[in-house]
Amino acid sequence: MLTDALFEPLKLGSIVLKNRIIMSAMTRNRAIPTNVPNDFMTEYYKQRAGAGLIISEGNLVSQQGQEVSEWSTVPGIWNTAQVEAWKKVTSAVHAKGGYIFSQLWHLGRVAHPEMPEHKASGKPVYGPSAIAAAGGKFRELPGEPGYVTPVAIDDPMKIVAEFKQAAINSKAAGFDGVEVHGASGYIIHQFLDTSANRRTDEWGGSPENRAKxxxxxxxxxxxxYGADKVGIKIAPCGGVNDMGMSLEETLATFKYFVTEASKLGLAYILFIRYYAQMDPTGRGTEHNVIGTYGPLVTAPTLVFGNGGFQPPEAATAVAGGEIDAAVFGFLFIPNPDLPQRIRAGKDITFQVDFPSLYTHSGDEESVKKGFIDYPAAD
Known part of the structure; x- marks a missing residue:
């Protein structure tokens, strides 16, 4: 079959993935009432354990950096209650023969100081520099305000420490590894991109300093965790949350970063290709992401590809050695058994209940709708 390459086992560090169909991190806004995973989320991940690897939805590394404009009930990994709740998720995935990484996430400048959880942290909104992102709409706040000008973090190692503690907590929760969310205009991306980072100290200026x-x-x-259980997701094209540099700056920055990150012997680097849906403001810098940076990745680090792949194209890319595995997001929403459907040649549905994608009223039926009520194929 055209998709056979997706079903070759793949060695990822010390584990072997049963296929090369990876489930992308996707925020679904179901951690009700306050950022702690629940039984609905356990069922959601268990249904999708046929993936070679699941990457969890973004796990916020601290209460500061909490709540983005589109949703507020996203999970975290900064306290004991969250660790205990995530144990149920990881156990359910493992019981189905799957593997799951925890995606570690810090919003940086695209948080808002008046959102309830962030306000409770008692901290300001931090960014690499005091530069506000354009746009934003915090619908739960009066007047639906946009993004604020962040406070430039005095010592970025303080946030490094939060990421490290989140990894310790993820390990305690039973995750098989961690992925750094380095895309979509969040804090990792902000440090890399000159549109958000205008620092003149050792953390800004040159590509080497911005990659630090x-x-x-x-x-x-x-x-x-060890290098073979750590991955990172990056989006060199920018586009989301007011990200984007010139092509010259983009190439210099990400070629340096990918080369240096690969030297660490990571499990994988996940590249998001350019596609128009992820560039709503036109700020992105369109170029061949995987073809440009993929060859800079050296063994044992694997290359994962994400960004609008359909199974036949993904299989061709794997068979041709362009990527080691394909990462699917949207297709896993209405197709909880996506790998089984692909392998059996079953129809893949594109019918997503968009009104319930992120929005719910908090009651049981509303949370389930468009989340765990999609059927598997016969």
Missing amino acids: FPLEVLKALVDV
Whole structure:
């Protein structure tokens, strides 16, 4: 079959994935009432354990950096209650023969100081520099305000320490590894991109200095898990949350970062390709992401590809050695058994209940709708 390459086992560090169909991290806004995973989320991940690897939805590393404009009930990994709740999820995935990584996430400048959880932290909104992102709409706040000007973090190693503690907590929760969310205009991306980072100290300016923060985060996580259980997701094209540099700056920055990150012997680097849906403001810098940076990745680090792949194209890319595995997000929403459907040649549905994608009223039926009520194929 055209998709056979997706079903070759793949060695990822010390584990062997049963297929090369990876489930992308996808925020679903179901950690009700206050950022602690629940039984609905356990069922959601268990249904999708046929993936070679599941990457969890973004796990916030601290109460500071909490709540983005589109949703507020996202999970965290900074306290004991969250660790205990995530244990149920990881146990359910393992019982089905799957593996799951915890995606570690800090919003940086695209948080809001008046959102309830962030306000409870007693801390300001931090970013690499005091530069606000354009746009944003915090619908739960009066007047639906946009993004604020962040406070430039005095010592970025303080946030590195939060990532490290989140990795320690993820390990205690039973996750098989961790992925750094280095894309979509969040704090890792902000340090890399000159549109958000105008620092003149050792953390800004040259590509080497702007790459220092994400590299320090990766090194801290390697100390906890070992290099073969740490990955990172990056989006060199930018586009989301007011990210984007010139092509010259983009190439210089990400070629340096990918080369240095690969030297750490990571499990994988996940590249998001350019596609228009992820560039709503036109700020992105369109170029061939995987073809440009993939060859810079050296063994044992694997290359994962994400960004609008359909199974036949993904299988061709795997068979041709362009990527080692394909990462699917959208297709896993209405197709909880996506790998089984692909392998059996079953129809893949594209019918997503968009009104319930992120929005719910908090009651049981509303939380289930468009989340765990999609059927498996016969």
